[in-house]
Amino acid sequence: MRTICFVVNSRANYARIKTAIVAAKSNKNFNTVVVLGASGLLFNYGSIEPIMKADGIEVDFRVYSVVSGDYPELMAKTTGLAIIELSSIFAKIQPDFVVSIADRYETLGTVIAASYMNIPVIHTQGGEISGSIDESVRHACTKLSHLHFPATEQSAKVIKQLGEDPKSIFVTGCPSIDVVKQATDMPISNVLSNYKGVGNELNYDGEYILVSQHSVTTSYLNARDQILQTLNAVQKLDMQTIWLWPNIDSGSDAISKLLREFREKNTENKITFYRNFSAEDYARILRKCSCIIGNSSSGIRESAFLGTPSVIVGERQFGREHGKNVIFVKHDSNEIFKAAVQQIRHGKYEGSDLFGTGDSGEKMISIIENFIPRIQKVFYRS
């Protein structure tokens, strides 16, 4: 029996790996260890342990690594602290594999701790292209990893270009699509009744839009201005709105502060703010919304599968592979407004399986089962 250790660092991480964890836990050839760290443990960013518990996934180790403050140096410190703590956990449990998810900055801490300790690293969603520090982090993770699960063929090509062994690259799709597929229909008012949002009581069984916009770390000083453009566009749309608080990237405090000030001054607005949803509930909300606005990758990924109209704002998703359901705009309230109106009029797009067909988690685990890792990496020239 081999020990496989998943390190989950945020609500977004979890949606993208959940079905793989479930598959590993139900496979008797694996001893599954789950580490929850970083913003995934923090109330303000949607602590996900209760959700994991409800999904039958126990957290074995908690890594409190987030150093408080809204400056990029604290993304660095958080990563440093995570390395210190994770290396102790890995030394204790001696895993045969460590699974690291996607491209958040603290992910690189997981990958460093494991690879330096000669533990084979499995990396999901490598090879994608985007903006923010994520772009650099993602590829650095690839270069320190031993097994790659890109979501798309195009991403697999990028990983090959990066000099990875072609035999270590498997296009599995993204497990977040598994969740979307599995999420049964349910009235949104029922969905929301399980969460504490702040804002006025509205009827979300009617039409609504969904907003999720994070800071772009490489231009985090503009975070406030950028969110203001989106907020103005949303107010002009004057529709019921479900708004997710931003993730923990530098600039998030500036975003949260502006949103809180807005709430204090505009008590009659049509927005309800939420910290978190389970992956399934998020899929339900995304499926029924008239349009998703912001720069969350769910506006690319899960939206493609669902055919949800999406307006992607700014550089955070710059260059990312996407379906026909996306319009890219600048941080300009007019552009955002126009694109949103156009998308809402268009309505649902045809769903695309660009990012997976709904069986990614299972695929990953069966590939790992047969994988014989080689610790010393070798560069493949193209």
Next chain:
Amino acid sequence: MRTICFVVNSRANYARIKTAIVAAKSNKNFNTVVVLGASGLLFNYGSIEPIMKADGIEVDFRVYSVVSGDYPELMAKTTGLAIIELSSIFAKIQPDFVVSIADRYETLGTVIAASYMNIPVIHTQGGEISGSIDESVRHACTKLSHLHFPATEQSAKVIKQLGEDPKSIFVTGCPSIDVVKQATDMPISNVLSNYKGVGNELNYDGEYILVSQHSVTTSYLNARDQILQTLNAVQKLDMQTIWLWPNIDSGSDAISKLLREFREKNTENKITFYRNFSAEDYARILRKCSCIIGNSSSGIRESAFLGTPSVIVGERQFGREHGKNVIFVKHDSNEIFKAAVQQIRHGKYEGSDLFGTGDSGEKMISIIENFIPRIQKVFYRS
């Protein structure tokens, strides 16, 4: 005036950046800040501050980051601690550029701290191919850096393959060649009189060999066996030997312990052990030795320029570009012995400027002077 910050982490680092630091310090457009960290501060691994001082280079900040112990998890912890400390220094001095050297594991800490803080990172000696964790670290550093100074054309190609902006890649050669070129001739007995070696008093103005063999982190548990093969071959050669204690990579304690035990038991051997030399003195010793044996990259790099016969043992330099002066062998005392005998018989090779022509430091600084960095990195598909 722009602030340029060099982070030097080891004796090897220093030889490979010294002339660039000197060039920056003598350029009035730069405010030069020097950070000395990791094993570069530790007596056991050849603390280099006295050497830097003698070269007129003051250390502005010291980062004590090495967590003691001979396990790979401590390479991870050391890197984590370095990130925590370096991010504070960078926040204090707000550099316009951070220069990170080559591929040691803690280097990645420098690159993370700076890139996460949106400080342009300049990386030297990217694009080379080798074994050990260095292979992964080097390319991960490239993916987080903004300006690249590969030593060779072939390395520049690898950096391009990695998706970097071609306009950010400049083949400068390696500043270690500058040092080799500048090092005037001097009797080796004079050179050695400045250093405290341990071992019997020998006459190094006669023939001698040079040994420098480090642990390979990706197979660090074999470090003791590996060094034993080399030690046996060296004893069989029965020549005067200058032996450098290993660097701090995991497995180094095992190597040092075996060498110390050997010394206790064999008081009549012909080996003198040294912790450190200045870059110039090392060049002098390398120039006159009959053969260098081990896995130090100086057996590839500086040796190419000097034409010094070199026997490279094991996987640490696997795949590395090299001159005609190198024979690669396995960790087998017979193979090592035979190759050494062959090299000593052959004598000096013709020098090659594969790794530079002796003006790399100056080149780097003049390129940086005109470089306008773009923080958000973009992937270039091939």
Next chain:
Amino acid sequence: MRTICFVVNSRANYARIKTAIVAAKSNKNFNTVVVLGASGLLFNYGSIEPIMKADGIEVDFRVYSVVSGDYPELMAKTTGLAIIELSSIFAKIQPDFVVSIADRYETLGTVIAASYMNIPVIHTQGGEISGSIDESVRHACTKLSHLHFPATEQSAKVIKQLGEDPKSIFVTGCPSIDVVKQATDMPISNVLSNYKGVGNELNYDGEYILVSQHSVTTSYLNARDQILQTLNAVQKLDMQTIWLWPNIDSGSDAISKLLREFREKNTENKITFYRNFSAEDYARILRKCSCIIGNSSSGIRESAFLGTPSVIVGERQFGREHGKNVIFVKHDSNEIFKAAVQQIRHGKYEGSDLFGTGDSGEKMISIIENFIPRIQKVFYRS
């Protein structure tokens, strides 16, 4: 000229040391270095750098040490991280003295870093008695410090009992009293206009109460229940209320969450919530309030001088020396309510100079000027 380094970690810290910093800065025999750390840097806990700047005090070093999360283990981690960062700062600036303030948990980090480095530590407000982890931290700080500035004679006795050299103990009073004395009268509405509170617009030139209640770390799991009792009492009082968000002690998130939920549900309440005030403005608000309720030490200390009626709730200030203006009650809404009514009816008490006469900062600096520290501590038996 000697370098004196003040380490300020919170808004409360700052009020208690400000006049000493000002005195040091205006004394040409001192080079004054100011380090701002921990919650003192965080918006949510009242970042004080803008206030310091307005007071003419520049921050020389910032120590972001707060590890996020509402568990006591994070008070420990925060202290550990502070030690790592502070020791680098002390190594860089080589101070002749480090000043550490009072008894917050992270204070012990300052004292450890300095005392381990053989830097004389000056500790203010030692010898007091209270509850929470502060009680243990305060005395541990005393045992690692070299010069003591207790606020009262009774505290000086405790320090002597702790075995400290009597010649190292000087009763100076508390600099927070200096600030209170200097704070000129001003309409409270003017005072508040400089701060962004959340809550309904009220007229604080009329009667109001002040609430400041923190978590007790030694029973932090009760923080929510404890604050609920106070909140209920305050609602029953039905007066205009200025409420300070809690400090960062474990349990604070639970307190903040309950207060936020209360605000969402009770939009018509008479409470305005503030994160921070300058020391002078806080003094102004405290001077004019009908009663202060909670467990802040300002309900003991500054209130004594001002004669402000005070209701101290629970164990946090257990055993603390105090004036006649204080009633101690349990965490019971009825008790709190009754005591508050009694105090409001009583009105202002006569002011007491128990904690100082308003010249503490100056006194401290002139004592330090003549102090010749001895690094090796010696125990004095009673």
Next chain:
Amino acid sequence: MRTICFVVNSRANYARIKTAIVAAKSNKNFNTVVVLGASGLLFNYGSIEPIMKADGIEVDFRVYSVVSGDYPELMAKTTGLAIIELSSIFAKIQPDFVVSIADRYETLGTVIAASYMNIPVIHTQGGEISGSIDESVRHACTKLSHLHFPATEQSAKVIKQLGEDPKSIFVTGCPSIDVVKQATDMPISNVLSNYKGVGNELNYDGEYILVSQHSVTTSYLNARDQILQTLNAVQKLDMQTIWLWPNIDSGSDAISKLLREFREKNTENKITFYRNFSAEDYARILRKCSCIIGNSSSGIRESAFLGTPSVIVGERQFGREHGKNVIFVKHDSNEIFKAAVQQIRHGKYEGSDLFGTGDSGEKMISIIENFIPRIQKVFYRS
């Protein structure tokens, strides 16, 4: 069943707690967890895990916390890192008690992590008086601890003076005496055959002296000069000598370096250097030696019980309670030499049970069994 967690940080620590660990492990009311940290894990300072294993004590968690370098700031950093790591371990195992031993600087890290987390702390050997930073650390530990096991009545008095609850103080003696009592007689040559010393082969079944001298952190820059005085005295004595390498206190590198240089230059000396002995073997060596010289507390403690003549050099043990077998001298080779000659002539003293009667470990565990801790500490005025 209650979980008791012992944190052992050095070879000296272990000798002083071993019998208590053994007693806890054989008591079915306790779940015993052993954490090994700091220099206790490092080969250069006598890694004790093999010795513990031979004693039937498994290490459950390892804390690599030692930051390399010979500066006091690194004692601080090491303590900071220990806090970060230990708090994670305590969070994982949720112990009912944490046992912290004596007064080494990193001990304070154990005590902070546990006490901040509201875990009752048991502290051994509080209330003693000495020099070095240990003096401050020991009393700071007392002020953060909940149950005290002083070795002597006089130490118990000091703890009472420090304001601790008299009901929490139990004079148990020191478990190191248990070990001494249990250590059966054995020829010293047999004892030594289990250890790798460096030096010439001598016959230790004849007369010999024992030297163990550590750095005094509060004057660590004098460490080299101080050890030189002792070394000169020992050479003048011209007896067979068993010399223990120093512990990890700042200044130890300077000591080790001087001793290594001495060895290189004086190959014909009569000294054998050892890194470590099991507690029992150390007792055997101490019992039969003609005199112990240096500043190890074993020259006070175990020596008192055995009646071994002891010469204590310098301030490290300044003020410490001791038996009649001790002569205190300054760091002066003449004084040391004379005192040693006097002690060797005198020969064995009568043994004293000042520090225990040989049942301390058992006593401690039975007291803990019945102890009901109160987390909130209260100060007891004398």
